Amino acid sequence: xxxxxxxxxxxxxxxxxxxxxxxxxxxxxxxxxxxxxxxxxxxxxxxxxxxxxxxxxxxxxxxxxxxxxxxxxxxxxxxxxxxxxxxxxxxxxxxxxxxxxxxxxxxxxxxxxxxxxxxxxxxxxxxxxxxxxxxxxxxxxxxxxxxxxxxxxxxxxxxxxxxxxxxxxxxxxxxxxxxxxxxxxxxxxxxxxxxxxxxxxxxxxxxxxxxxxxxxxxxxxxxxxxxxxxxxxxxxxxxxxxxxxxxxxxxxxxxxxxxxxxxxxxx
Amino acid sequence: xxxxxxxxxxxxxxxxxxxxxxxxxxxxxxxxxxxxxxxxxxxxxxxxxxxxxxxxxxxxxxxxxxxxxxxxxxxxxxxxxxxxxxxxxxxxxxxxxxxxxxxxxxxxxxxxxxxxxxxxxxxxxxxxxxxxxxxxxxxxxxxxxxxxxxxxxxxxxxxxxxxxxxxxxxxxxxxxxxxxxxxxxxxxxxxxxxxxxxxxxxxxxxxxxxxxxxxxxxxxxxxxxxxxxxxxxxxxxxxxxxxxxxxxxxxxxxxxxxxxxxxxxxxxxxxxxxxxxxxxxxxxxxxxxxxxxxxxxxxxxxxxxxxxxxxxxxxxxxxxxxxxxxxxxx
Numbered sequence: 323x324x325x326x327x328x329x330x331x332x333x334x335x336x337x338x339x340x341x342x343x344x345x346x347x348x349x350x351x352x353x354x355x356x357x358x359x360x361x362x363x364x365x366x367x368x369x370x371x372x373x374x375x376x377x378x379x380x381x382x383x384x385x386x387x388x389x390x391x392x393x394x395x396x397x398x399x400x401x402x403x404x405x406x407x408x409x410x411x412x413x414x415x416x417x418x419x420x421x422x423x424x425x426x427x428x429x430x431x432x433x434x435x436x437x438x439x440x441x442x443x444x445x446x447x448x449x450x451x452x453x454x455x456x457x458x459x460x461x462x463x464x465x466x467x468x469x470x471x472x473x474x475x476x477x478x479x480x481x482x483x484x485x486x487x488x489x490x491x492x493x494x495x496x497x498x499x500x501x502x503x504x505x506x507x508x509x510x511x512x513x514x515x516x517x518x519x520x521x522x523x524x525x526x527x528x529x530x531x532x533x534x535x536x537x538x539x540x541x542x543x544x545x546x547x548x549x550x551x552x553x554x555x556x557x558x559x560x561x562x563x564x565x566x567x568x569x570x571x572x573x574x575x576x577x578x579x580x581x582x583x584x585x586x587x588x589x
Numbered sequence: 590x591x592x593x594x595x596x597x598x599x600x601x602x603x604x605x606x607x608x609x610x611x612x613x614x615x616x617x618x619x620x621x622x623x624x625x626x627x628x629x630x631x632x633x634x635x636x637x638x639x640x641x642x643x644x645x646x647x648x649x650x651x652x653x654x655x656x657x658x659x660x661x662x663x664x665x666x667x668x669x670x671x672x673x674x675x676x677x678x679x680x681x682x683x684x685x686x687x688x689x690x691x692x693x694x695x696x697x698x699x700x701x702x703x704x705x706x707x708x709x710x711x712x713x714x715x716x717x718x719x720x721x722x723x724x725x726x727x728x729x730x731x732x733x734x735x736x737x738x739x740x741x742x743x744x745x746x747x748x749x750x751x752x753x754x755x756x757x758x759x760x761x762x763x764x765x766x767x768x769x770x771x772x773x774x775x776x777x778x779x780x781x782x783x784x785x786x787x788x789x790x791x792x793x794x795x796x797x798x799x800x801x802x803x804x805x806x807x808x809x810x811x812x813x814x815x816x817x818x819x820x821x822x823x824x825x826x827x828x829x830x831x832x833x834x835x836x837x838x839x840x841x842x843x844x845x846x847x848x849x850x851x852x853x854x855x856x857x858x859x860x861x862x863x864x865x866x867x868x869x870x871x872x873x874x875x876x877x878x879x880x881x882x883x884x885x886x887x888x889x890x891x892x893x894x895x896x897x898x899x900x901x902x903x904x905x906x907x908x909x910x911x912x913x914x915x916x917x918x919x
Contacts, residue, residue, distance in 0.1 A: 325708065332705050340693035419687045421654045423706055424677035582656045582670065585602060586649055 329425065330433045337434055348439060356442030359392060363450055366514065377516035378551055382458040384515060386545060389451030390538035391513035394477025395506075396443040402482045404435035409492035409499055415587030427581060428486075460545050469560065473541035476562035477513075480537050483569035484509055486577060493580030505532075513537040518551045533569060536562040591663075592758050592790045593628040593651060598660035600646050620646040622814030623660070630757075633784040633791040635805030643814040644794045645684075648762055651792070652682050665757050678707055681751030684762045688743060689750045690735040696746050697731045700753060707754035714753060721749045724779055741772025748779070752789075759783070761793040765800055773797075780804055826894055829902050832865040835873050837880060838888040852876055860887075 366388050370381045379387075408431060411417040420430050455470055488502035495501075509532070512520070517529045517539045529535035536558070543550055544559025600621040608614040621643040628634050638644045649655040650662060653669035653676050662669060665679040682689075690699040704714040722728055725745040730738060738746065744764065751759060764780070765773045781804060783789055795801060801808065801822065808825060810818035818825055839860045851870025855863040866876055873891050880886060 329705050329708075332702060336691055336694060336698060336702055339698075340691060416687065418649065418654050418684060419689055421673065422652060422677055422682045422684075422687075422689070424674045424708075425706060426674070584655065586645075586655055 326425070326429075330429060333430070334433050334436055337436065351439035352442040354442070355439050356446045359396060359443040359446035359450075362392060362514070363388070377519040379516050382454065383542065383546055383548075385450070385454035386458050386460075387516060387538040387542040388514045389447070389454040390474055390477060390542060391510060392447035393444070393451045393474040394513075394537050395481050395510040396440070396447040397474070397478035398481030398485055400437075400440040400444050401478070402432055402485050403440060404437050405431060405486055405489040406499065406502060407431070407435050408489045409496060409502075412492045412584065413496050413587075417584060418586055421581075421584075428577060455545070458546060461547060466545055469541060469544055473538075473545070473559075473562055476566040477537040477541070479566040480533060480562070480569050481506065481509065483566065483573040484532070486573040487569075490573075490576045490580035493583045509534050509537075513539065516551075533565045536565040590630060591627045592630050592632075592665060593626065593792070594661070594663050595624055595626045595647075595651075596661040598624040598626075598647070598650060598662055599658045600643075600650060600655060601658045619658075619814050621650070621657075621811075624811065624814070624816055626809055626816065626819070628758075628790060628792060631787040631790055633780070633804060633806060634793070635801050635808045636792055636794045636811065637801065637808055638794075638811040642811045644811060645762060647811065648684075648760055648792070648794060652680060652760055653677065678754060679757050681754065681756035681759045682762075683744070683747045683751050683760070683764055688735070688747055690743065690746050692736050693734055695732045695734055696727070696738065699735065699746065699750060703750045703753050709754050713755070717753055717755065718749070721752060724782065725749060726775065739772075741768045741775070744768060744772065744776060748776070756789065758790045758792065761791065763795055764793060765795065765797050773799075777803055825899055827869075829899050832867055833873060833894060834892045835864045835866060835876055836890045836892070837862050837864070837877075837886055839883070840885040840887050843884045849876065849879060 366384065367381075369376065370384070374380075376384050408417075411420065411431070417427070420427050420434075423430065451474065460466060485502070485506050488498070488505045491498040491501060509528070512528050513534050517525055517535050520529070525535075529539070540550070540554075540558040541562055542559075544556065549556070550558065598621055599619060601617050601619050603615055603617055605613045605615050624643075624647060636644055636647070646655060650657050651664055651669060653664075653673040656670045664676060667676045667679070669676050689703070690696065691702065700714075700718055703709075704711070709717075722731070725748060727745060727749065730742050733742075735743065735746065748764070761780075765776055768776065777800060780791065780793075784791060784804065784806075793800070793804070806821060808818065808820065808822060809816055810825070818828065820828075834855065839862070842859045843862070849871065851867035852864055855865050857863075864876060866873060877886075877889065
């Protein structure tokens with residue numbers, strides 16, 4: 323196991339070395355990625371410039387949801403967001419080369435295309451979350467403190483699972499990039515706001531069907547000690563790790579089936 | 590013991606075709622349609638077939654890249670797809686355009702990475718690299734970034750990476766395609782050496798007839814996803830009745846009209862006549878003796894059957910029939 327980590331570290335180092343010429347643009351892209359995360363915040367603030375509350379929640383409360391959602395998404399994007407390149411590997415047949423190495427295909431793709439510039443977004447998102455938590459009316463107990471750490475992590479795992487699962491669609495349907503993009507980025511936008519502002523059909527599909535309500539909305543309710551306007555029980559705020567585990571199982575299954583369905587390209 | 594054993598190996602692909610304006614029909618096409626092959630330790634096997642015959646698909650199943658639809662397959666005693674990573678340590682693969690080299694890094698670094706990825710002990714790696722550097726003449730470009738290498742240099746680099754972990758089987762898909770004459774010869778000479786050393790089993794696909802003649806003691810020919818020939822090159826010639834040709838220039842234009850068993854006239858223009866003879870029935874000598882009765886001969890040339898002719902004939906022949914009556918292995 324330790325040996326495997328060492329191998330990946332070397333592969334990553336080699337990848338970094340081959341990109342060393344782009345160092346100037348590297349710093350620039352970290353900054354840009356951070357700026358984009360900050361721009362998302364501006365959108366929320368502009369909305370509150372127009373409306374006093376959103377689904378019965380005030381600015382400070384919605385910003386907790388936004389902070390949880392952004393942190394979870396940014397962390398997932400840093401970890402596995404580069405799997406969006408899977409469709410390129412499948413289309414070009416370059417996955418052949420990956421499958422011929424004695425390493426997990428998933429591990430290789432995550433490491434080889436690792437994009438550290440996405441860290442910019444994580445940093446900004448974490449800052450937003452911390453500020454939002456500090457400003458919101460939260461009664462700090464050991465339980466809420468644990469939840470404030472566990473919720474964004476579970477959310478990150480959730481988003482990672484969604485990213486992996488949507489990326490694997492490329493094994494069946496080569497031009498799946500748009501679908502993957504709308505599910506992951508759509509999921510981030512969806513989770514940034516209280517779910518009671520959406521229509522019932524959309525809520526049923528995204529919030530409960532795909533589990534996005536457990537990324538930010540229910541954990542935020544538990545942190546803020548507020549009852550769900552939709553009337554669902556309070557313990558919903560604590561089950562996001564379990565929901566994330568189910569999502570990971572689904573993504574793993576999809577990955578396995580996808581690899582077996584891989585068709586490569588002619589010669 | 591067989592290093593590779595395939596029985597009834599099959600791979601189907603689903604293709605969708607437009608049918609009407611919006612509807613699409615789905616059709617299942619077998620790319621590999623029941624292949625039986627057994628390769629023994631130390632063999633060098635040439636895997637031949639026209640484009641689209643299923644060569645690459647078979648190779649990709651052997652190496653764990655593609656999952657077979659049906660059939661039995663073991664390579665190095667492992668099931669390729671379920672035991673992919675274990676298999677990857679025991680085999681070396683060079684697939685034409687899919688390089689295992691790191692594009693932006695000096696060649697040397699790809700070797701160093703390969704040592705870690707395939708977990709080769711440092712001393713063993715150094716010894717093998719020294720040997721391969723020497724045999725494949727790599728020293729001139731070890732520090733060149735891979736993207737700046739010529740195709741021939743890159744192929745030698747790929748061969749090195751494929752062999753650094755001392756694989757039991759080496760799979761080569763079109764190893765000489767696109768190479769210049771010198772590189773081709775270097776690669777071929779190296780493979781000959783590897784074959785003669787006898788401790789690496791080699792399976793190679795090629796369209797290059799010189800590769801086949803120089804390297805392959807055993808040929809498996811596949812067409813339409815089925816094995817249509819499995820045997821030596823000589824078997825192939827015998828089976829497809831390849832004929833030697835005798836070109837004769839007479840001093841004066843002649844009328845050739847005679848019956849001789851195993852001889853037929855291929856072309857006749859003025860004083861030049863081209864015969865083809867069936868080596869199992871008669872000889873070139875007997876023909877020439879007979880011809881001198883027709884008139885004085887100015888010049889004479891005998892050409893051996895080329896693998897080109899055989900393969901062309903093979904590819905053109907209705908393969909379905911040949912596949913239904915496979916001949917025992919030679």
